[in-house]
Amino acid sequence: MQIFESRQGRLKVIGEHPALDLLNSVDVDRGRVSDFLESGVALARWSEVAALTPPDEVQKLVAALEKESVAGAVLGKVHAMRQLLADELLEVRQSEDLAALLNDLLPHPLLSAAGEGVILNSRGDEPAEQRLLARMALHIVALLLSVPRAHISQCEAPNCDWFFLDHSGGRRRWCLMQGCGNAAKARRHRAKLST
Numbered sequence: 002m003q004i005f006e007s008r009q010g011r012l013k014v015i016g017e018h019p020a021l022d023l024l025n026s027v028d029v030d031r032g033r034v035s036d037f038l039e040s041g042v043a044l045a046r047w048s049e050v051a052a053l054t055p056p057d058e059v060q061k062l063v064a065a066l067e068k069e070s071v072a073g074a075v076l077g078k079v080h081a082m083r084q085l086l087a088d089e090l091l092e093v094r095q096s097e098d099l100a101a102l103l104n105d106l107l108p109h110p111l112l113s114a115a116g117e118g119v120i121l122n123s124r125g126d127e128p129a130e131q132r133l134l135a136r137m138a139l140h141i142v143a144l145l146l147s148v149p150r151a152h153i154s155q156c157e158a159p160n161c162d163w164f165f166l167d168h169s170g171g172r173r174r175w176c177l178m179q180g181c182g183n184a185a186k187a188r189r190h191r192a193k194l195s196t
């Protein structure tokens with residue numbers, strides 16, 4: 002697990018899947034919403050922690066996203082992907098909007114061959130923020146097409162709606178044992194003592 006330090010505080014990045022880490026980049030606690038991707042620079046830094054941007058590309062991405070005009074458009078797309086993916090997993094909306102957005106952000110053709118093997122197609126000269134959006138879209142596609150829906154769960158703790166990969170067949174209940182899990186254990190313990 003990685004920690005992302007930001008103006009919103011410390012965010013635990015579980016690191017089980019970049020698409021799920023994207024969903025968990027906004028926190029709702031007792032009605033208070035903390036969006037850790039609130040600025041272009043925050044997005045750039047978070048994307049490194051979430052393994053979406055290689056360390057040697059981060060400076061270029063930060064420089065691009067420091068420009069308000071670029072950051073506004075990119076954040077709009079990132080927030081839209083996050084919301085549409087959450088809606089898709091929670092089955093609260095038709096999938097057309099998510100499919101259209103992902104198709105728009107993925108390169109055409111999708112793949113090319115390089116020295117290190119098959120990679121996401123790149124002309125090599127596209128802006129750093131476009132590469133980030135393409136990688137994010139690809140991880141969402143990978144999640145939707147390769148992870149059975151029954152293996153994607155949401156934390157049961159009150160005031161936590163984080164998503165995580167659950168390979169236990171529905172037995173895992175908490176996003177993190179050292180967090181929501183221990184808090185639930187403490188609550189059960191207190192409830193027992195008071196009866």
Ligand SMILES: [Zn+2]
Binds near residue numbers: 156176181
């Ligand atoms: Zn949780």
